[in-house]
Amino acid sequence: MAEKDLNTEQKILEAARLVFTQKGFEGARMQEIADKAGINKALLHYYYRSKDKLFEGVFREAFFTMVPQVMDLLKSEMPLFEKIRFFTSNYIEIFINNPFIPGFVLHELSVNPKRIVDLLSNMGIQPALFLDQIQAEIDKGIIKPIDPRNLLTNMLAMCIFPFVARPILQNILFTNDEQAFAQFVEDRKKAVPEFIINAIKNE
């Protein structure tokens, strides 16, 4: 009995990840995925029944990379400022390693918002704890009054936005120098949390 090439399935998934995340579901072509995986198109359907099934796998993985583990950071017991530093730098690091994830996930959610219900209903994503912690610090007078949801949105925005807008930011701010942009994003792992803390801390 011939051994199943263990690499083939991995190569398909890797190829699908590349094509789907960069072209989106509608822009992706099964033929291109097959080519990138170095196999025939029919073999794709041997491993994965349909484009939808293959996409579902890639999307779920991407979504979980982007949303839940990281949101768990917000649930941990940790002083607010430390938590902000920990969350933003870790979140940015994740996108440095998966730069196409944010644009991919947000676009697919926009095109097909009912995915959210399916995905989020399973797992309880619960920012309430973090929002409460912010409110508590406000009440104690440690940070300035702010709608906690605005603060959370600002944190997410500053972490995620550079990756969604990379082409134009890289062009305008760094004359398309890829290396310079990479350094810029790396610096933001420290700059963003300091910016946020400066914005909210009293005194």
Next chain:
Amino acid sequence: MAEKDLNTEQKILEAARLVFTQKGFEGARMQEIADKAGINKALLHYYYRSKDKLFEGVFREAFFTMVPQVMDLLKSEMPLFEKIRFFTSNYIEIFINNPFIPGFVLHELSVNPKRIVDLLSNMGIQPALFLDQIQAEIDKGIIKPIDPRNLLTNMLAMCIFPFVARPILQNILFTNDEQAFAQFVEDRKKAVPEFIINAIKNE
């Protein structure tokens, strides 16, 4: 000689705007645009030779809505804090009226980055003046030291991100209450500039 129905061309453009901005180029169907415009598919090609031509028009309009006029605000002579308030509130207002523009433009630029070169080479988008102004305020000790490009990126991020991530933010923060989310974004026209100014001002 029969009068050309002046509304038809407008209705086509309006329909194309709707479909392209919500589905993207690859996801858009000429038939759907025709249906939404209340006309036949062939009439689309009578007015606009091809899908690409129609898309080009819609995309350029969207891009110009998103980038250049607003960037001009940054060039104006105005004290920094006032400029930040003016820019962010105006920018957010634009997206309140065109909520699908950010996701559409950023996605199409990601999928086809060479569009940027074509579009930006024509008009000189020049944030240098704003960046210099920030540096000058830092040197004067009026605001805290910060990479001006980081500050500009943060401003753009906080204005744009909520519209790119609307489906998931609306779901998680507002249990899918559309009206509540609209109010949230409206509030950000004041909350975002205050957040930014708090983050950078000395004392």
Next chain:
DNA sequence: ATTTAGTTTAACTAATTGGTTAAACTGATT
């Protein structure tokens, strides 16, 4: 050497999509 189960492929099919065409309609002008 032959069998056999798993693996890979070329060739095909059905459906969708962007785009064309030629005919029909409309209403102002003569």
Next chain:
DNA sequence: AATCAGTTTAACCAATTAGTTAAACTAAAT
């Protein structure tokens, strides 16, 4: 009424795409 340019349509075409099929290959087991 007949004409005529501009407008609208139904029917068709060619290309692309997701998905199928049946045959061929591979290598371990007998």
